[in-house]
Amino acid sequence: QKEVEQNSGPLSVPEGAIASLNCTYSDRGSQSFFWYRQYSGKSPELIMSIYSNGDKEDGRFTAQLNKASQYVSLLIRDSQPSDSATYLCAVISSGGYNKLIFGAGTRLAVHP
Amino acid sequence: DGGITQSPKYLFRKEGQNVTLSCEQNLNHDAMYWYRQDPGQGLRLIYYSQIVNDFQKGDIAEGYSVSREKKESFPLTVTSAQKNPTAFYLCASGSGPNTGELFFGEGSRLTVL
Numbered sequence: 721q722k723e724v725e726q727n728s729g730p731l732s733v734p735e736g737a738i739a740s741l742n743c744t745y746s747d748r749g750s751q752s753f754f755w756y757r758q759y760s761g762k763s764p765e766l767i768m769s770i771y772s773n774g775d776k777e778d779g780r781f782t783a784q785l786n787k788a789s790q791y792v793s794l795l796i797r798d799s800q801p802s803d804s805a806t807y808l809c810a811v812i813s814s815g816g817y818n819k820l821i822f823g824a825g826t827r828l829a830v831h832p
Numbered sequence: 833d834g835g836i837t838q839s840p841k842y843l844f845r846k847e848g849q850n851v852t853l854s855c856e857q858n859l860n861h862d863a864m865y866w867y868r869q870d871p872g873q874g875l876r877l878i879y880y881s882q883i884v885n886d887f888q889k890g891d892i893a894e895g896y897s898v899s900r901e902k903k904e905s906f907p908l909t910v911t912s913a914q915k916n917p918t919a920f921y922l923c924a925s926g927s928g929p930n931t932g933e934l935f936f937g938e939g940s941r942l943t944v945l
Contacts, residue, residue: 724874728872752932763939764934766934808875819890820877820934821874822875823874824873
């Protein structure tokens, strides 16, 4: 079982719609969760971090965390073509050195 | 402007050659990391350093070496022992040892001919 799992996509949504990206993780002791955006050929950039159960909103982005279900999601409202990218979920593992583990990413395509 | 600078952006190497990728940061971060990314895969940790003169192996350290002689610098050497070195290499830094909020350089794309 992979430690951080994401659907590879592509997830295709029309412009203006809500994009929903999902991530599950295997380490029940994890406490810190992150979403990175990576444009094709570029390096990742942090867009959201979440540490507590519930929702965290930042502009058009909302991160949702459910530790009991070991599930974290990212919602992008009013999706724009410029949101087309790969979104990487990352989780800090709980054992020893708190290693940041990345999922393989979900490719999002927003079409006009 | 604060940031992380990686060089070179593109590098071609013949089999059997060692190459060194540069990573410099002026963010005053203690922690620095090297990741490797292959197509369709997540980032895999090669080495990390939480403080000057100290570094630790990550998940895929075989065939790689690093040094951390200065806080600002964390170069990665890809040795001839690395069996499949063609990949996108990413350097990152963070303000603390256990942070997941990392800043990445632009990456170095290594191709072995």
